[in-house]
Amino acid sequence: MKVQLYAVNHSRDQNGMRIDWKWYVSFKMQVDVQYWFKQRNHPYLIVLKPKLPLGIALIYCKLHHSFGPLKHFNQDIPQLTKNWIRFMLLHQEHVQLSEKLQKQLTFQMVQSTQYNNGMDSTINPNLEREIKQSIQGRELLLAEFIHVLKKLGCTIEDQWSSIIQYLYLNEQIEIKSGVTMNLKKSLPWLQQQKEITCHRCGSGKENMYQTLCLFCEEHCLYCEHCITMGKSRYCTPLIRGKSLSYMKSQSSIIKIHPISNLKHWNLSEPQLAAVRTACKFLNETKHRISTKKPSYFLIWAVTGAGKTEMVFPLIQQEINKGHQVMLATPRKDVVLELQPRLQKAFPYLHIVTLYGGSPQKWEEGNLFIATTHQLLRFWQKFDCIIVDELDAFPFHNNEMLQYAAMKASKPHGKYIMLSATPPTQMIKLVEQDQLPHIKVPVRYHRHPLPIPQRVSFPSLQQICSNDQMEFTSLKGVLHKYRVEKVLLHHIRETIHRGATSFIFLPKIKYINPFVDYLRTKFKEVNIQGVSSIDKQREQKVQAFRNREIEILVTTTILERGVTVPNTDVYIIDADSNMFDEAALVQMAGRAGRSMQYPDGKVYFYSNEKTKSQVVAMKQIKQMNTLAKQKGYLKEQYYRKDRGDFNV
Amino acid sequence: MFEDKPHFIQTQLRFLRSIFSNNLNTCLICKETAPTYQTLSLCNTCASMIPWISKVICPICGRFEVCYDCVRKSNTYYEYSRSAVEYNETMREWLALYKYRGNERLESLFIKMFDYAFQLLLMSTSLKNYPIHCFTYIPLSEQRLQERGFNQAERFARGLSRLHQIPVIELIKRVRHTEKQSVGSWSNRFSNIQGAFVINEKEVKRINKKRVMRIVVIDDVYTTGSTLNEYAKVITAHLPAKVYGVTWAR
Structure with a gap:
């Protein structure tokens, strides 16, 4: 798009000289002329012809060329053009005009009658x-x-x-x-x-x-x-x-529950503690006004701690203050799932959901629920942004989304980040105590997290040196290493307990052979494989939730979101570099989620004991110890003497 | 958000990494690192997804399978047409990336693929001994051009002309804005496109009309051939010409 570049001056100094010039770009000169000549003190308008590409015009606008003192403008046009070309050459490596354009450049003085076709350009x-x-x-x-x-x-x-x-x-x-x-x-x-x-x-x-x-x-x-x-x-x-404050429906919000009363949210003790700290953070006014960066707060909650429930009181507090809140989550299905829950909790609120193809794209509201990509379309709008699962796929290592999240908040905005497995840099900041945070070390049912067990197992890559893994070779090698027994024994145990098994493999190509192999061993059990390229993915996951499928073989795509009660988790090739510690912790977090079956089993089958496995185990154990220290666990874990508590 | 190193160190590190890493290519489609031997600059997975037309079954439209449309058609004004790939779901996505999303970086990929279709055309028997005189392309209506910002067929034609040193001539102008051909039904497409083109007199005047010209029309997708047919009809009415088609997908 090409635009007109022009300069305006509407003040003279004592000698009648015009010094102070302001530069503007124009999509439609007519509007500008009307606007400027409406003002009282006879402005001077000088237009640069021809039109320039917008990017270049904006840079010139910013560079702000000053013409120097001028008195009789009309006589000076050639002089001015010369002047301008010198100025342009000065910034040549910065902005480049094509030679064709450079030759055409001239200035023109605009009269009030020019560009006027009698239409009034003001808007209704x-x-x-x-x-x-x-x-x-x-x-x-x-x-x-x-x-x-x-x-x-x-x-x-x-x-x-x-x-x-x-x-x-x-x-x-x-x-x-x-x-x-x-x-x-x-x-x-x-x-x-x-x-x-x-x-x-x-x-x-x-x-x-x-x-x-x-x-x-x-x-x-x-x-x-x-x-x-x-x-x-x-x-x-x-x-x-420009962001105005959105006050439209503020009066209509009935402040049903003052924030001090958190009872009706049905939160557990550790959740309440986290919510209180987070609220305190939100209420904090900034002391250092000079730092224009938004401030962050991390809620580090273990898998199954009930993160979403903790968000509700925070949203309420912000809304009560008349703020606009954004809740960003990585996936569209989460957005769709959250909308009715939030609407039920806040019936008077206008909630806007945004995702690719959302019908509410341009609506306004108090609360926005959006996929993280939608943050790109905002600029300094929100007072509070809550980012769910910030380590999950699109956010993790994605500078674009981090940039988007940065610019979507007001300069003094607040961020609340929720994660079970924060990225390593953030953990470092937490350890150095530079990032305000709170840990929720226990699940809502107040049983400790299941600790993974490591089992020695040959790596799948070793078993299949070819690209296509053959079912027979897997069987052969497993026999050779005499480990088949262990795996089958564990799975048999799981089936015996009436639990389902969640088997994670590092790559898609291993899924089918592995499923075939298991089917020969467990003939009457429903075994299915799911991968990202599977078209029936959602049906299969649903069947697994309904316990129609007893053993589900999959890759990291299901590492979060899928919660099935009474599940055991098997991670084959846990030393593969596809599984970092965050993935391992997330996968381990699939086990023991429900109140009835709090103790699922988690197995790491791996050839080597890699750092990520060690770190993942350490993280889980640390959280359990912290939970015990704080007294969040159920009484049964405190019985007898301390040595009995085995985490 | 949480960069642990100061900015200038980061830029320096990035610079160093770009020097020492030998794998500078990234796949145009999926942004994975691509091996340097891939001439299309795709990664192996993406490259293997291309359904090349290696064996032409229908001599008229260059289809990879037995074709009933071309038998049914009575008055065709073009000689025949060749395509590079089969138009399946993946190819549709790729083309949408370029055409509708406007990712013009993919242009080089498409031009290389077009070259394959052009070679198919040259290999066909009747063209073995004769040269091609010029390329031309299907013009877009002004409205569509404003929407999209470029005419994909023109870009492809210019790319091919650069590769083979054959000129591009703008033989036809579009006078009527038509609905997208990709939404109409089979019979609709015929009526939709009729009368949409007019010969570009200025160019035609400059052409020597005494000898037969061999003109190749470039377009992105051949579905029913009605666009190509209409186009060829207009050209043959004004010029002693043989019209061939090269399309990217069939």
Whole structure:
């Protein structure tokens, strides 16, 4: 997209000189001319012709060229152009104009009668308010903005440009280019480097790709990283709506339960303790105003501690304060599952659910539940962001989503992160006591976590040196190593207890042979394999939940979310590098989830005792000890003398 | 969020890693590291998913299986057409990545795949001894072009022309905005496309009309051949030409 670049001056100093120039970009000059000439003190408008690509125009805007003192503008135009070209050359490595454009550059003085076709460019105040309301705190690409306008009933072609221009001049929105270039010195003695970043997802040079662009007729960069959410280009405007506080339905919220009364949430003692600490964190006002970074709080709760239940009182407290809250979770099904539960808990609240293809995309509300990718569309909107399972797949090692989460909160916003297995850097921060946190070391049923047992077992990779694992070879080697017995014995025991087994393998290709092998051994047991490429995945998982499938063989895709009472967990090849400690802890957390069967069994079958296994076991044991120290466990674990407690 | 090292050290480390790692290629589709010997710059898994048309069964449309459409059709204006791959679910996704999502980085991949289809065309008997005179492409309507930002067929044609040093000529203009061909039914497509094209007089004037021209039309997907047929009809009405088609998928 090409825009007009112009400078305005509407003040003279004592000598009648015009010094203070301000630069703007314009999508529709007509609106600008009307806007400026409405003001009293005869402004000077100088337009640079021809139109420039948006990215370049915005950089010039920021560089803020000053013309120097001017008196009689009309005589100076050639001088000004010369001046400007010198200025441009100065910043040449920063912004490059094609030679064709450079030759055409001229300045023009604008009169109030120019660009005037008699139309009034001001917007209907009702419409203006509606637009402001629906884009506040959001960061939208032009296409998305036009979509919003269409929803509000602006169907006239090209109306968007005057609306954008109007809002821009009135400082209701901020306009950025999708991708920007900056100069940055990485080390003082090195040359300055061009730094290219996507304003929307924060990714750098490695995700940029240059093509000939139809809209700006130049070579134009686009960001490949966030392309699934729309194309962010060097020349597409990114529109940031100023965030107003959302007060609409605040009066309608009935503050049924003051936060001090946590009883009706039915939380257990350890959960309550965590909620109280988190509430204290939320109520804290910041002392150091100079640090503009949002503050973080980690709730480190073991698997099955009831994390979701702990979120409810926190949300309530924030809502009572009139804040807007975002609850971000990694998966869409969790969003859909949470919505009715939250609506039931807060019947008066307008809850907006956002995910790919959500019908509520542009709605406003007090509480947002969204998949983490949707955070990209917000800008400094939320007072409190709750991130569920921040170590799970999309968040883990994904700088884009972390960037998105950063920018979606207000400068003084608060983050509450929930995790059973925080990433290692965060654990380090916790140990150094730099990150405020609370641990919930026990499950809601107050039994200790099952401790994994390690069993020596040949690695699957050894068994099948070929790519395709044969069922016969597995059998042969298992016989050879005489370990088949152990595995079968354990599984038999599980079946005998009436429990289901959850078998985790490191790779998809092992699943089918393994299932076949088990089927020969347990003929009357329903054994199924599930992988990410399985089309019947959801039916199979459902059947496993209903206990129709007794043994489920799978990969790490089911490491979280699936909760089946009375399950034993087998992790084959636990030394594989597919399983890091977080995955191991999560998988081990599938066992012993229910009140009736709190003691499931967890086995690590591995050839080597790797670091991740050791760390995972250590983490689980530490949590159990902590729970015991705090007195969270049931009385039966405190009977007799201390030596009896075996964790 | 929790970078444990200062920013400048990180950038330096990233720089060093880029020097010392020998695997600089990443797969265009799935972003995994791709082996350097893959000319399509895909990883092995993605490369193995391409359903290449290795054996052409239908001599008219270049189909990989027995074709009833071409027998049914009576008046075709083009000679024949060749395609590189079978249009299945995976290929549909790939094309959508490029066409609708607008990930133009995939262009090089598509052009390389187009080259395969072009070779199939050249291998066919009647073209063995004669040169191809020019490429041309199916134009997009202005509205669609504004939506998408580029014309995929034009990009492919330009890419092929770079590879083979054969010029691209814009022979046809589109006068009517039609519905997407991918949504219409089989019979709908015929009526939908009729009268949508008009010859580009300016270019035609410059062409020597005394000898027969062999023109290759580039398009992304061949489903019923109605677009290609309509196109060939317009061209043959104005020029003594033989029209061939090269499409990416069939």
